[in-house]
Amino acid sequence: MFLYFxxxxxxxxxxxVELATKIFLLNKYLHxxxxxxxxxxPDFFLFVHPLGTVLGRGNxxxxxxxxxxxxxxxNHDIYPSMGENLIMHPGSAIxxxxxxxxxxxxxxxxxxxxxxxxxxxxxxxxxxxYSIKKSNARPSIWL
Numbered sequence: 001m002f003l004y005f006x007x008x009x010x011x012x013x014x015x016x017v018e019l020a021t022k023i024f025l026l027n028k029y030l031h032x033x034x035x036x037x038x039x040x041x042p043d044f045f046l047f048v049h050p051l052g053t054v055l056g057r058g059n060x061x062x063x064x065x066x067x068x069x070x071x072x073x074x075n076h077d078i079y080p081s082m083g084e085n086l087i088m089h090p091g092s093a094i095x096x097x098x099x100x101x102x103x104x105x106x107x108x109x110x111x112x113x114x115x116x117x118x119x120x121x122x123x124x125x126x127x128x129x130y131s132i133k134k135s136n137a138r139p140s141i142w143l
Contacts (some may be wrong), residue, residue, distance in 0.1 A: 001047055003027035007037035046141070049090075058082065058094070061102075065141070071095065075114055083119060085138060103138055 007023035010016045020037040028034055032051040035041065039057055045064040047053070053066055056073040059081035070088040072080060075096025082094065083102035092106035101119030106112065111126040122133045 001045070003031070004033075004035045004037070004041065008039075008041075011037040061086070064088075067092075078114075080112075103135070105135065 003023055004027060007020045007027065010023065011020035024037050033047065034054040039055055040060065041055065042060045042062040042064055044062040045060070047066055049068045050066055052069040054071045054073065055066070056079065058072045058079040061082055061084040063085045064082065065087045067088060067090040069091045071093035073093070073095050078097040080094045080096065080098035080100065082100045083104065085103045086100055087105045088094070089106060089108040091109040092111070094100060094106065094112045096114040098112050098114065099116045101117055101121065103120045104117050105122045107122060107124040110123055110130070112123055113127045115127070117123050117132065120134060120136055122135050124131050124133065
């Protein structure tokens with residue numbers, strides 16, 4: 001997380017693309033996470049175990065938690081928007097024209113593609129076979 005913040009700050013505040021790129025690549029090499037310095041992550045987020053995670057361009061909100069092998073990315077150059085208190089469990093992905101409400105979770109191995117998810121929901125599955133469960137539980141880590 002520190003290396004992401006360092007690269008993002010160097011890029012935004014000083015426009016030092018070469019240094020930001022080096023810090024980004026160091027983070028990718030050391031920790032196996034692709035969190036590009038141009039991507040605007042929220043002020044409050046947590047990388048629990050982010051090996052193999054790719055956090056692409058998207059609209060992130062505070063209290064974002066990500067585990068290993070997660071992916072945020074585009075489909076046909078359209079990126080997702082995520083609400084507050086999103087938890088992405090291992091191997092989950094949000095791709096394309098998705099709008100995820102507040103207090104949502106993606107189950108392990110789930111793929112959301114070009115769809116919306118109402119607030120206080122748990123998404124389980126993939127575009128051809130999924131279920132959505134209601135959940136009012138807020139992650140206790142932020143309390």
